[in-house]
Amino acid sequence: MKRILAIDDQQLILLSLEKHLTDLGYSVKCADNGKEGLSLFETFSPDLVIVDINMDEMSGLEVIKTIKEKKSEVKILVLSGNNDEDTIIDGFDLGIDDYMKKPLSLNEVSVRIGRILGVKYERSPSKDSKGKILQRNCIGVVIPCYNEEKRLLSKEFIDFTNSNLGYHLCFVNDGSTDNTLNVLLELSKGREDNISVYNCEKNGGKGEAVRQGVLHLAQDKQLDYIGYLDADLSTDFKDFDDLVQTMATSDFKIVSGSRMSRMGADITKESARKIISKTINLIIRNILGMSFNDTQCGAKIMDKEVFNELFEEKFITRWLFDVEIFMRMRKFYGKKKAISYICEQPLKRWIHADGSKLSMKDSVKIVGQLGHIAYHYSFRARNKVQKA
Template sequence: MTKITGIIIPCYNEYYRLDKKKFCNFLNQKTNYHLCFVNDGSSDNTLKMLLELREFNPKKISVIDLENNQGKATAVQTGANYLADIEHIDNIAFLDADLSTSLEEMDNLVTKLNSNPKLTMVFGSRKTEESNNIERNIARKVLSNFIGFFIQFILQLPIKDTQCGAKVFKKSIIENVYSQQFISKWLFDIEIFLRLKRHIGIKDLLSSISEEPLDSWIEVEGSKITLKDSFLIPINLLMIWFNYFKIRTHTKNASDIFNLKKNDYMVR
């Protein structure tokens, strides 16, 4: 039986960057995907464009509208919890709207996940020795390596690239990963690994995830991470470290922590 994968595409002011034709062509070629676009409170005509795109295939395209901009973490989390309630979807992924990692690369990650019953998560990597055709601004590469050092210190896991915006999960682990609100708008990928590490332990985690080299990855101009966000990265890392490693005296219910209510967004 064909497994269906739902792909979340968070969108914030993507009117001039989102390539509708590529998404439509992908759905024409691949019948085992459902695209879930999450409009993260865009101030341009992104929502209008997404609604027009949905008309191409209403059964295979969903559009979620967040009234206010809340950041990539909440956009992805909202999409994940929405897709988890759709019975016929088996895997849930997320991918950047600019397609710096292509839909074809995502398909490769999904194939890897479906081919191994022991795996519960597969993610792309721009930093493995096998990765090819990775185009990136030198300054961003230096900053990425600097931040990566601190990420490794926090995670204590042999993962080379936590921040690549292409990840796919089996539906069975979605609740463990996405039921709680994330601390950081942009560094939530680190929290994903920390949550899985806490839930199943290091040994089982390493045997159930796979970091796959990308054949290509292209940095697209128009990043939504502002200069202010860049300066806040060290603070965000410190907050993540403190919240995940401090001694907790009690545990809250997931429903208490995940405070994004359904009336905060609308499925179009």
Template structure:
């Protein structure tokens, strides 16, 4: 069976940053991909631009529109649940719209997943020892390392980089990861690992996920996370930690932290 991978690209005011030609060229060279752009209530002309992209390649591009800004977590979650309903989709991934991690790097992660049937998730890492050409602001790097310490404490897993915006999952685990609303708008990656840890179990989890070093990663100007958001990160981490401590070991279905109810429209 041909394995088609759906890639979710959450978009909020990306009109001046999104490089349309790179996405179109990638699809032209890689027909086993489907791109799902989720417009997260943008106030600029992002939605119009995404509509133009869909008109160029309607077969391999979907556009979902959230009327109001919900945050990256809900945008990705909406895309994941939509793609999970498509019969031809085998894997589901998400990638930042600025392509700080390239589409080619994503393809490497997907191939890793496809080549190892034991894996349920593969994710990129900017901190693995083998990573090359990682271009990042020194202040953000310091903050990332500082926050990373607390994240590793919460997860109790030997993961170097939870926050890289390049992850791919087998469709079979999407319900367990994405059916329930995330607590955080931006730190939902941590919740993904906590949900997998509860679903698969700590003992077996490391046999089902793989952290892969990126050959390149470039920090692109125009981050949607404000200075205020950065100061709130420790508080958000504590909220996530205590919330998931309350959750009992789930059944084979999902972790209940609130049903996801989001209204969106699909651009035709």
């Protein structure tokens, strides 16, 4: 039986890789850092080492160099999201056998490993792994839920996490009065590595539910980005993953979905809500002093660098926390930098879902809440500076 040692500081990747390779008949051991990996290398004597490049404390290149100095004939395969040309060349100069760039499918990993180790066809890729992708980054997604037992699309969430290895979904039960909590617990049962439930005993509103979920996920150091998504999946998972890809290939701190009507996009809203939305958005643009088309879209992804700055303090409104996020970005970075760090990306699909918790009466209250936001983040802050 061929032995494989996998070294990666992202548990979501390691767990998926370990299960897949074990199912193929390999003996597998895993380490989540370079030092532990080198220790296992001594005792396990693997035929193949799979290693990530970007790891804290000890990089993958350092691990490779150490291994090659100890045992030059061992096979080494790099599995990394680092696509830098010089890094790839450095790896081959050190003697690696292959360099796999994330994202890629588990079946491709199988084929490359089989080629390196010379395994026979009985270890050909499994049908169960078809379509399963190892992501370039690890992403946490907060999904706030309040009385969602009848609308929760459990199958869609399960299918997504099964296919997209590197995502962790955190459902936040916002003090639901129906059976939502039990539905969520059943959804996560046996899938705790990819789906978790954070329970808020009292209803605090969507903003507080998202805030609690983000702070909870932020404790997981393997997550590169954290975002949030509505439980009704009015934003398609494919669109959300597009937001992630934009984040991963740019210097943006926030990538926000935008429900803009355009050719090739499937965007539907109730007519009354559409008119109100345009009016509110005009007010929001004046308050922010930034020309965003849609601050209120419930699909956003953020870099870990901004988690604490944006979510440490409670929001002052229940429904307009998205506006507060942008106000906090402006307050922390300044207007010019904030604009350069926020990307508004049009969605290809957004469908208004029946059963929305935001009523027409709530929409009227929003205008007053916007005034509260303007005072709290602008005039109040200015007065504090003058008094100081």
